[in-house]
Amino acid sequence: METLKKIYQITIEINKLLEGQDTTIERQQMIEQISSLIEKRGEYLQFIQPPYTESEKTIGREIVQLNKKMEAKMNALFTELKQEMQQMKQQRKSTQSYINPYRDVQTMDGMFMDKKK
Template structure:
């Protein structure tokens, strides 16, 4: 278990970090902390080559379960972020059309075109 202990501890910290209530105010700090922990985990991964003992296999299965939970939380965070970005773009477009409502109208210098046949 000695080799997997730091990897497991970082995985637990990552899961606890993503279990927090994430809102627009603290999202940026949580994402930066998640990135740091993922980088640390990535650095530790080459230090854990096989073969594994039975105890390490049990810890490894716990890590896999935690990793699945982390992946679901990160997907939910990504979906929320995408939704908020889409809403922001929509609001920006709405504000722009409110300030200049005749921007999209095409005119032909007073010429009337009848589309009926």
């Protein structure tokens, strides 16, 4: 029972962290904190064994509901990170093409190739 309560508390902490995302600097710290909390929670999950009491079952149901919310928030965060990475990649490509606009041009202007021998 005590282990299940710890898992519940850790799940609540993870959800609170996911709700409070503000800037990219804070987001890096938030991701690190979430990772450590998930690892800690995984350690506690190993110690849960049946049979379960009714109170443990209700706490378990609440944890499952929180997990669904947490998963949705983490997926949203992941897609946001992917979009930012794509934008950075595109911005880097645009900057490179601005610095050297003729780098990717492969034309044969002014060149005559005679195929007959």
